[in-house]
Each structure stands twice: as C-alpha cells, then as structure tokens.
Amino acid sequence: MDDKIRKLTILYGSQTGSAQEVAERIWREARCNHFHGQVKAMDDYTVSELIFERLAVFVCSTTGQGDQPDNMKKFWKFLLRKNLPVDSLRNLRFAVLGLGDSSYVKFNHVAKKLHRRLEGLGAHALCKVGLADDQHDLGADAVVDPWVQNLWNILNIMYPPPVELATQAVSFPSSRWNVVTSDVILSNRTEWLQWEDNSSLCPVLVNQRITHNQHFQDVRLIKLKSSLSYSPGDVVMVRPQNLPESTEQLLEILKHHKLHYLRPDTTLTILNKDDDMPVPPALSLPVTLHQCAQLYWDLNAVPKRYTFQIMCNFTTSELEKEKLQELISAEGQEDLFKYCNRPRRTILEVLSDFPHASANIPISYFFDIFQPIRQRAFSIASSPKAHAGEIHILLAVVQYKTSLFKPRLGLCSNWLASCSINNHLPVCIKKGSFTFPLDKSIPIIMVGPGTGVAPFRSFIQERVCSDSADSDTLLLVFGNRNHMADFHMADEWKSLEHMRKLTLLTAFSRDQPHKIYVQHIIEKESSLMYRWLERGCWIYVAGNANNMPAAVRNAFVTVLQDKGGLAPQQADDFITSMESKGMYQTETWS
Incomplete structure (x- = not known):
C-alpha cells in the first residue's frame, strides 16, 4: 500500500492543554496501528497544505463564548475565506473530536462548526463529530475512549495495513x-x-x-x-x-x-x-x-x-x-x-x-x-x-x-x-472572552458570585476612572456565604454605591436559615431587572461552572415571564437572542 495513504495528520486547538494531550494520545495509537504523520497545533500547521492531505483528525476545545483556542484562530480564519472552492478538500477524509463543558451555552461550538465547515469545503467525515463533556460523571473520557476506538475500527477497515505490517506484533x-x-x-x-x-x-x-x-x-x-x-x-x-x-x-x-x-x-x-x-x-x-x-x-x-x-x-x-x-x-x-x-x-x-x-x-x-x-x-x-x-x-x-x-x-x-x-x-x-460595549450609556448587569467578581472589578474601576460610572448603568449582583466572612471588596462596592456610581445587590447563602443565592436575588428584584431589560441592558455572568450559570439564566427567563408577560418559550428565546447578539455573556470555570 502507498505510504501516503497511511499518513494521518493530527491537528489540535487547545487552550489549557487537554486537547493537545488527547491529540498526542491519538498520535501514539496511530503508530501502533501502522499510521504515521505529524501532530501539532493548527496554527503551527501550514493550512494551505490541507488540500493535499488524505486523512486528518482534528481535536479542539471551545473557550469563552464559543470561541476558538488561541492556537487555532489563524487556521480557522483561513478556512472561513469566502474564495475557497467548495470542493477544495474533496480528497480529505477527516474526523473531529471536541472537548467541551455542557455548563456553557455554546457546548463544543468550535468542534461542531469545524466539522460543518470541512464538509462545506468538500471533505468527507469518517465518523460523527465527538462531543466530549467535562460534566459527565466519568469526565471527557466517557466520550473520548469509545470515539477513538471507533476511529481505529473505521480506519483499519478502510485502509487495512499491508500483510507485512498486519502480521507484525504491535510493540509497546x-x-x-x-x-x-x-x-x-x-x-x-x-x-x-x-x-x-x-x-x-x-x-x-x-x-x-x-x-x-x-x-x-x-x-x-x-x-x-x-x-x-x-x-x-x-x-x-x-x-x-x-x-x-x-x-x-x-x-x-x-x-x-x-x-x-x-x-x-x-x-x-x-x-x-x-x-x-x-x-x-x-x-x-x-x-x-x-x-x-x-x-x-x-x-x-x-x-x-x-x-x-x-x-x-x-x-x-x-x-x-x-x-x-x-x-x-x-x-x-x-x-x-x-x-x-x-x-x-x-x-x-x-x-x-x-x-x-x-x-x-x-x-x-x-x-x-x-x-x-x-x-x-x-x-x-x-x-x-x-x-x-x-x-x-x-x-x-x-x-x-x-x-x-x-x-x-x-x-x-x-x-x-x-x-x-x-x-x-x-x-x-x-x-x-468578555467584550464590553463601547457605548457607555448601555446599562450593564454583572452577576459575579465569589471570585467571579474579578473581571467586574476591572470593568467597574475602568468606568469610574473614565467618569462614566453611575447607578443607572452599572448593576452588580454579588453572592457568597457570609457578609462578614467573604464579602470580597465590600468597602469598594459600598463606597461606589454611596456615591451613586453603582447599584449593588447581594446574596449571602449562610446568613439566614434558608439559603439565598444570586439567582434568588434576581427573581426577588424582578421589577428592577425587567426595567433594565427593557432598556436594552447587557448581562455578564462569571463564576463557578456547576449550577450557577444555568440557574441565573433561568432566573432572567422567569423575570421576563413574570414582569414581561412572555410565555416560557418566548422568554427563553429572548435570552437566546441576547446570547447570539453578545448581549448575554458567560465566563465560568470548574
């Protein structure tokens, strides 16, 4: 068999190293399956060479608001060129594996887009796009392991090794x-x-x-x-x-x-x-x-x-x-x-x-x-x-x-x-991943429990120093356990509130018999929240990726139902529209 056919190029887009580790694992297993080829970050690969590839595997994560990892951005920008012929990758067979986190709205967004774009350029998918989820009980491996094994099954059927290789014992x-x-x-x-x-x-x-x-x-x-x-x-x-x-x-x-x-x-x-x-x-x-x-x-x-x-x-x-x-x-x-x-x-x-x-x-x-x-x-x-x-x-x-x-x-x-x-x-x-509007008259709601308040401290301080901060355009919802124990930057927020440069709402979950979280404050202050939504506010949510982001989103959906009279699906569609326009942004971490 032509040695070129057994060439398998493995490319990754990785922000934290996880996608790189999976790509290198596939590269190791490729050797054991008698395939050869390079493994590298997509931006380190000469993307114009992709038209000459026969086989390629792409492993990529999704960052921020459905963004590409930094070492994939140039590669992706090239693929989006409108002057690329629709059949330019007709000789390529490919597989895409995404590493994501379902607590994000745009779960594995990059992998899904890459898969569609490669098909749009004439490439042929070897298998369905893999969508690994960090939130799974067994972690990303719950999807990665069977997906990789299925990939080798497909490749070894489509490209069986020559007899002299097939009879060789695969060494460690x-x-x-x-x-x-x-x-x-x-x-x-x-x-x-x-x-x-x-x-x-x-x-x-x-x-x-x-x-x-x-x-x-x-x-x-x-x-x-x-x-x-x-x-x-x-x-x-x-x-x-x-x-x-x-x-x-x-x-x-x-x-x-x-x-x-x-x-x-x-x-x-x-x-x-x-x-x-x-x-x-x-x-x-x-x-x-x-x-x-x-x-x-x-x-x-x-x-x-x-x-x-x-x-x-x-x-x-x-x-x-x-x-x-x-x-x-x-x-x-x-x-x-x-x-x-x-x-x-x-x-x-x-x-x-x-x-x-x-x-x-x-x-x-x-x-x-x-x-x-x-x-x-x-x-x-x-x-x-x-x-x-x-x-x-x-x-x-x-x-x-x-x-x-x-x-x-x-x-x-x-x-x-x-x-x-x-x-x-x-x-x-x-x-x-956060982008803030240049128009300083646009009202901003920031939901930052715990250390999630960090990017909002940066943004609020910038507005204060630019003399463009006031309580009608900046609203911070902060939450933690105890007012006296972990109210981060309390003096700063209270001072700005006193000077009418900030509207401050707080939720301290352990200061009373029943737990109060940031989503409860949003619902409690539904009239205020709805007035800000009517004014075309932008919403930012930062903090732990467990239940908080979904709970906060649901709270805003509830506000639209209770105060705006929207049906459940209409309210959800309203927030979805805000997300697609960049008016509702989330930055969370595990």
Whole structure:
C-alpha cells in the first residue's frame, strides 16, 4: 500500500492543554496501528497544505463564548475565506473530536462548526463529530475512549495495513523522546525554563488574604508589578511551579530507581526521536532532574490511563502487573475512575502505590507519565487606569477533601498563596472572552458570585476612572456565604454605591436559615431587572461552572415571564437572542 495513504495528520486547538494531550494520545495509537504523520497545533500547521492531505483528525476545545483556542484562530480564519472552492478538500477524509463543558451555552461550538465547515469545503467525515463533556460523571473520557476506538475500527477497515505490517506484533509505544543522563553539573542553571509563551517575570507587591481568618476558604488578592498592557475582561496567564514538598517527594521516590542512579543535580538532555514529535522549547537545553521535578512535570496532576499502561509494561511485580492490567482493561474503567479520578489521586500517590513499577520505568518515559505544568488563567481584577503598572489577581486557594486522607491541593492557587513579596511570577496577558460595549450609556448587569467578581472589578474601576460610572448603568449582583466572612471588596462596592456610581445587590447563602443565592436575588428584584431589560441592558455572568450559570439564566427567563408577560418559550428565546447578539455573556470555570 502507498505510504501516503497511511499518513494521518493530527491537528489540535487547545487552550489549557487537554486537547493537545488527547491529540498526542491519538498520535501514539496511530503508530501502533501502522499510521504515521505529524501532530501539532493548527496554527503551527501550514493550512494551505490541507488540500493535499488524505486523512486528518482534528481535536479542539471551545473557550469563552464559543470561541476558538488561541492556537487555532489563524487556521480557522483561513478556512472561513469566502474564495475557497467548495470542493477544495474533496480528497480529505477527516474526523473531529471536541472537548467541551455542557455548563456553557455554546457546548463544543468550535468542534461542531469545524466539522460543518470541512464538509462545506468538500471533505468527507469518517465518523460523527465527538462531543466530549467535562460534566459527565466519568469526565471527557466517557466520550473520548469509545470515539477513538471507533476511529481505529473505521480506519483499519478502510485502509487495512499491508500483510507485512498486519502480521507484525504491535510493540509497546516507544517514549516520545530520548533522554541522556549525565553527572556533569550544569554551570548555567536558570531559575525558570524558557517556555514558548514569552512570559514576563513580575514581582509580587501584595499577597493578602481577604477572607476572615476563621473562614474555611482562603481567598487572596495578589498584586503584581507589571508594565504589560491589558484591558478589562482580559486574563493573566500564570505558569506555577510545584510546591517544595511535592518536589522532594518525587526525588525521594527516584532514589530507589533500579535502572538509573538519579540525583537532584543529574543532568537530562532531551533529544528528538521522531520529527513528528519535536522537543519543546522548555526542554531544548539540558536540565537537571530537580528542575524537571520543580518546574516542568505537574506532580499534582491526576494521571491518564496511558500512565498505568506504562507502569504495567515495566513493573517487575506480578501482583502490581495483575492490578494494573485490571485498571487499564475495558472492563476496569469504572475501577480506574474510582481509584484515580474520583478521589483525584495524584501521579505521586500512584507511583507510591506501585513502587516496583516506579522503580523500573526508564527515565525517557518520565516525559510520558508526567504531564507538563500548564498555564492557569485568571480574570484580571484591576483596571490599568485605576492601578497603573499593576495586575491584580483574585483567587480562591483550592483545598478540598475526597475519600483520601490527605486534602487535595490546587497546584497554582496554593503555589501563588505561598509566594512572598518580591517573588517573581512568570505571566503573560491574553484576551478574555468578555467584550464590553463601547457605548457607555448601555446599562450593564454583572452577576459575579465569589471570585467571579474579578473581571467586574476591572470593568467597574475602568468606568469610574473614565467618569462614566453611575447607578443607572452599572448593576452588580454579588453572592457568597457570609457578609462578614467573604464579602470580597465590600468597602469598594459600598463606597461606589454611596456615591451613586453603582447599584449593588447581594446574596449571602449562610446568613439566614434558608439559603439565598444570586439567582434568588434576581427573581426577588424582578421589577428592577425587567426595567433594565427593557432598556436594552447587557448581562455578564462569571463564576463557578456547576449550577450557577444555568440557574441565573433561568432566573432572567422567569423575570421576563413574570414582569414581561412572555410565555416560557418566548422568554427563553429572548435570552437566546441576547446570547447570539453578545448581549448575554458567560465566563465560568470548574
């Protein structure tokens, strides 16, 4: 068979790294199925070459208000060109897998649009578009796993491997890169790795807890000194590092490694093995084991199934192998979820549970079992006009209990909380999903419970500094548990309310016997809300992605029914129309 036919190009659009991880998984499995081809971000691919492709898989997430990930925007813009012939991709067979979150109105919007556009250009779909959902009990894998397996079934029927390949036993996938160890001490060790995101190092000016000391939730206001330019609604991207105790735990585990004598200052040189999987810029120079443990590998991450496959392949213990085989089998997916995903068991804890496996994994596979530390996004909580030369971050320190004894810690929030004054953070600015109207006479309703109030602090401060803030055009609905414990920025809001620059409504769920949330306040103040809706207001909702966004939307639908006399479907259609016009925007996170 022509080698060109067995070429499979895998392209991804990924904002947080999840779509990239799935794309790289498909790339690994492609090798085992005797396909070859590159895997890269869509914007790193020469899109004009798409007309020459025979087979392609696209994996993409959806961000903000149904937007493309940053590393897919140029690719998508090219596909939307009106002068492209309707049959320009007639030779292409493709599959699209979307990673989304059904708490968003435009669930997997990008994947659906990409699938339709490719068909509109004459390409032929191999299968239905996959719509993975983070809100599923088993997470995105509930859709990803069967979708990927179905893809291989289809491809191997349509493009059966030649006899000489079909009879070859499929070996275990090789590591993505070669790694050479050395005891030569690096003379040019740097404090930070050189990632490709062009981050700037910004010193911490303030790291202040703003919730009551007795309150269960530690919420921080962190102020950074920065000359970076930004606008209200933008986000600051922060790449954290592992906490010292996690780094030391990994180094302790690796003291018992059977194949390599590893010390914290052991030098690792990472080399290309396959041109389709190049070494990233962060690893282009030699690094120490300690640097990888502190700055590159995410030691807090919940491991993927491939990690368990690697461990099963290399463990020297029959007991461990038997257990690992159960967990990676098709029948063992619920057991794997109960062991790993549901309790949020970290990669370090898994390695500790299987000591014979962790002691025998070749070091080159470390870059397969450990995920790289990803950037985290925070809505900027300051206005450049109000706080020139500063960036403010409002964050809740993530710490929670599962069935495991040790509390689960969010990597970035706990690292940020531990930072001292003058510590430097690697940050960069990205455009946020919120877009605010230029016409300052348009009334704005902002619903921001908890740290969801962050982007609205930026926007309100900007309006105040522009002398365009008043209580007839700015309405903030804030909610949390207790007025005295976690009323974020209370003095600021009350001062603006007193000066008639802001209309403020609050909901504190635990200050009375019955719980009151932001949606209840919207319904309670239905007359006020309806007057603002009649005036053509824009509505913004930010905060946790669980039940709040849908509950708030339903509350506005109820307002339209009760005060506007609309039928249920008419009221829902009214909000849907606002969403399509950008007048109702949501920015939520898990």
